[in-house]
Amino acid sequence: MSSTGPRAPRGAADRLAYLLKLIAAGPPQFTLGELAAGAGLPTSSVHRLLQALVRSGLVERGHGQTYRPGRELHRLASQLVARFDLVRCATPLLEELVTQWHETAVLCTYSPSMRAAIIADVVMTPHPLRFAVERGGEVQLPWGSLGRAILAFLPQGDTEAIMREAKVGPLSGRPRSSRPEMEAELQQIRERGFARYFDPRYDIAGIAAPVFGAFGEILGCLGVTMPSKRYQLHLEDDLATAVRASAETLSGMAAISHS
Template sequence: MSDAPSGSAGRLIHLLKLIATGPHVFSLGALAERAQLPASTVHRLLKELLVAGFVERGTGQLYRPGRELHRMASQLVARFDLVRSARPFLDDLVAKWRETAVLCAYSPVSRNAVIADTAATPHPLRFTVEVGGEISLAWGALGRAILAFLPPGEIEVVIREAKIGPLSGKPRSPRPQIEADLDQIRQQNYARYYDPENDIAGIASPIFGVNGEVLGCIGVTMPSNRYQRHLEDDLAIATREAGQEVSKLAAIAYS
């Protein structure tokens, strides 16, 4: 049970995440097994969640997510739905530039990005980009468009933990080169990536929340041979403008 967090608060949050992402109904034993915690500990924490309305009793010895948990989740989604807000901009990028458009959401807990939505290119030659896939922040336009705008401490952790590129299989660039690349991304407000060996390229721009925190990014990905058509800043500027417009919607939602 070494993977379970320590402390009551950490364990309570751990259980809430498992409840939110798990089956609609669950038993005490099943939740304890998923949480890698003793059943007695999970039973005690479930009592607290029952009182708060985050968990409710089901039939028999089963539990289910509570109405208070659903209510809070609905309120957050109603305030700002990143996928719904960004979808028109994904479609517009594909319509104008005929390349696959991708929306990524940043996860501060795991320090990576998750593909939240895509709009596919009409070209028959294209990459399969699956919703739910994880993006490493240390490589590629999508990852670095987020990495460049994280707090220095988080950037340090990401760079330190980055070892081998997920596509290239090569070690990461030297730190001075990474820092120079991130500085350029901050100045331009978009990131570029070009890897002809693996025939992939992309451009991405960050999406910010009301307080300037990075929420994710919006970008385009394509085979590297088509990247040559976009060496001018036309597509980069369009991607940056899309990121800025989604950021405005986020600022309005949370203001």
């Protein structure tokens, strides 16, 4: 386990949650020392919290001095996945968009802790001329259709924090739009239910729509990306309507899974 994440929290409850995240993302077995080093916390503190996890069944003892994720942790994770697997549910919708429109379809999931979106799934266009999109890539929210389709629906405080941190575009290196321009763009996205992006200087364009959870929280977005040369073929709202309908279908699945 390596300490590559944010600084370890101070409160006991926050530290417990922090350890669970490290355990869930880490190797199948680990020692107390490895977990403490990865967490950047004193061994004595980690030992105390680890014992609480062992008592709850979320962590189990392994061979020798090792520990491993417990069967209770696996059971809870399985329950959540069984209720709603965003990627699994989105894949047929992405495939249908590619079949109909022959452009790359993308699913992004929003990470509140990172204040960024992660590319969770991609179905590539059959066109040889296409924009490279890789699973696991990070999407900065103030730029592009994928990012702005999420940014427009975040709580005001999160939007403010993201806008303060956003300085220059990750692709262009240019400063972001002025605050009034961004506010107007985000309001337009909220009104029409999708975001457009077009930048012929970098030959990239896209259309994306938000995906919501059962309680109205933003889960991510679903969209299509393409070279800007082909964007002219989709200036009518037919593709935008299809993207929005697919995102609404996915949002409906999320709502049903929690009913």
